[in-house]
Amino acid sequence: MSGRFVGFAPSSDSRRSPVPTDRPTARVARGTIPSVSTATEQQHLAGPLSAAVATLCQQLQPQVSEGTAAGFREVLRRLSAPLQVAVAGRIKSGKSTLVNALIGRRVAPTDVGECTRLVTRFQYGTVDRVEVVRTDGRRQVLPFDSTGMIPASLGMDIGEVSHLEAYLTNAVLRDLTVIDTPGLGSLDSASVARTEALLGAADTGGLDPVSRSAVAGAEAVLYVVTQGVRADDQQALAVFTAATGRREAGPVNAIAVLNKADTIAPESVAGADGDVWRAATLLAAKQADSLKPRVADVLPVIGLLAESAETGGFTSADADALRQLAALDEATRDTMLMGADLFTTWDCAVPAGTRERLLERLDLYGIRRALTALDAEPAITAGALRRVLLDSSGLAAVRGRLDAVFRARADGIKAAAALASITALAHASGDAGERQRVHDAIEVLLARPEAHQLRLLEALTLVAGGSVAMPQDLAEEVLRVGSSADLGEQLGLRGRPAHELTAYALERAGWWRSFASFGATPAQSRVAHVVHRAYFLIWQQLRGGG
Template identity: 45%
Template sequence: MTGPLSHRIAELCDEIVTQVGPHGADQVRHIGERLGEPLRVAIAGRLKAGKSTLVNALIGRRVAPTAVGECTRVVTRFRYGTADRVDVVGRDGSRRSLPLDDDGMIPGRLGVPASSVAYVDVALTTDRLRDLTVVDTPGLASADQQVSERAHPVVGVAAAPFDDGIDADSTSEIAAAEAVVYVFTQAVRADDANALAAFRASTARLASSPINAVGVLGKIDTLVAGPDDPWPVAVPLAAGQARLLQRTVGDVVPLAALIAETGEAGRLTTTDVTALRTLAALPGAQLRLLLASADLFRTRAAPVEQARRERLLRLLDLYGVGFALAQLAADPRLSTGDLIRRLVQASGMPRLRHTLDQAVRWRSDAIKAGWALAALERLAGRSRDRRDRAVLRDAVERLLRDPAYHRLRLLDVAHRVTTGAVPMPDEQVQELTRLAVSDDPRWILRMPGAAAPQLREAAVQAAHRWRAYAHAGGGPAQSRAAQVAHRGFHLLAQQTQADGSQPPTVARHTGGETTERVQP
């Protein structure tokens, strides 16, 4: 659904499309059409990091191949459709339709050389894709690995850090994403950080900052031996990664992606749970020996056939199996649905969904509008036609003079300060970011129970602080950012006076915890 900010820019595109030349008109028309589409989120990470498993968990269907093959060498776009459909889009613009395989997945072979494929376009009838398009990307290469130079002309920056053979059309499809999820395993190496910095530079402007980028510490069940609980290790490790990548991502969320995929995609059957229930009834010593390793779980004598135990490992790995057995041992009457819900909770998926809601969905209108505004500005800068440049720049300036669009200036400034391009003290960075991504004065000002007069006074005081910082806070870049923040808090004070009061804070339940948050 198009929000008010992006709707106005779409109207602006309709107004100016007849005022520019044919090439400019095509670009403006494309920008306007994109505003009516769901937000695009690119999933990035190294080969075998678990990107496709995460995609399946987000979509709620196991449709993306998780083994390295032809499909993992090209970009795959998952979007909502009225019927399931797979189209291989060629670099020449051609489309070749393929059926899903017998397991409901994208076929392992595309039928054409990967080098001739721009991207794979997958339409699915899942409601989870109605307001979000997910782009599964090829694996990132190491910083010291040679990468395709063909990306440079498309994205206008150093070649994006994909493995050899990833063509410019695929890179261009990724660059169109408005938000990014980075997937890591265990620890971030120096070349990971370098590769992600290059990936960030190749994506849309507003997607390349901690405001709209989230990290995922995947495969946390591999951090410990056997069925042991990985969370005591995963939580501090993710926090350390978040500190290391604070200029790249807003947060790093731990996730047992395989368990999340199995639970969200409904892959655990009643027969599987019956087998787990049988194993959970074994004597403690026998069960501990069975869970000592994956090999022992497969091969030791047990009252469940070996093929079924192999399947359970493929679905849950040893940690998930051990967790499920513990739940069933404690409550033998636990239903299949309740067990699946507990597995999803244990995977960390609720926290990831909440984080994505905060980082992407709640501010999707502003993200899309910011992307479109940046695209119009780039189009004006690249245009060789003087009249086109004048029309585009005048349109952008008229838009930004509207107080409602000051949010876009705030987003741009917040992007600059969160990435470190404009250094500021952490307290100012956090306050400016809150102002940029929300229109709820209670959340921005950290005054959840305040009445309208208190909120207005606090907003006025914040405006005064930022005006003082603009005059004495640093260099010209800090001064310009502070002036934008000053006007933002001035407008917030006017809003609280006009509204009189704001909607009450609502409770949101995430990962077993209740957090207070108002949707921007």
């Protein structure tokens, strides 16, 4: 792959032929980006690129075998579905707690049990329910338990269960499906196998295993790490290539979070100056360097605090208990906050059971943050105190990064994933003519200026995955240009005046064009032409010309 920049449909046949069709409406004409035929379809697609790929898929269906066409229908269904983000990581890294915080409802089980060994897809539905999907395709509907969570026991042999699908009347899930996965590293082989084989592969109808594999997978990954980044975390993240339909996890479709940031000892991180959050931020930056280019960023978060503040776990009764603790003399407070055992056993007016609940919901870090807020503003309301805790959790930054990396680029991510699936389906058929027709149709689409985002995402993936070797400084520039939707960030000049951005974009466009012509290998040259075009389009946009 390192010798050719081949697009999404590599083919051993270098001949180019028009896409044959029996119907005029099925022709993929040069000079136009096709759009889906109905307003309903357009309404549910992420954007114009997804619409173009959807129309391409519709037009190719009558030109391929029935097996491949069935796969194309599944790709169409996935294109119109919300962006699918898999939350992945090691066991006990706090994935389910973070899932609850992101959804805004405590619904995913966080204690180790049979349900934590299964893939669970949280998606929007008009009626709250859990569907148990068996390995033979049969489904059984279960209600949530009395606390609103997925039942701790399914009442059946877990070996016969493929995965769970939870439907929630939750606005967050209208444009984002969140997939909770079993932790890797310490689970039984059967759980890991289910995760790798079935993640995102629900509702693929009667597809054969090869076709199912070609269209399966989430389109993006949120990887959860803790302070002790292990040497094989790269390998663990690579396992979730299966979670993205065999497309490499990279800065286009993967970010990581440093969870349980409050457990980091500030003295263990140089430059932290005794501040826990600063220590977490510095450690997250180091982890980002070690996990590159697999992830776009690593952000610190306290999942437990985020879950409690965002899902209703923090109540007015908890606020009242914290007020009582804030009224204690300083020496007593300081002693109690030295450790969890002292906090729950020390003799004071607040009942031990109440303190245990606070510790379970907030941990000592959250309790300290709440007491500091009460010291500064004794009359602070329970709602305002909850917001202080939420702000202290780091969840807002994680959501912001999810929006910047995933939601804002959902159109390109979904279109790229769909094209990869279309190509894989054609190759799996073993029909050289079918493969060539798909290749030609995709090349027509990619040739359009509007489809440059797909070329850029592909170039980024090739460089990030090492398929095209680049000098480190140039590789980092490719990653920067392709990993953000913000023009200033793309140029590495965030916050600088527009005239500086404009001049720099034009200068870099010229440099990459020269590099493509002189000194670059053929594979590097193809990437360089894409980066040149990206800078040129940025320059046009800054000048108001496009």
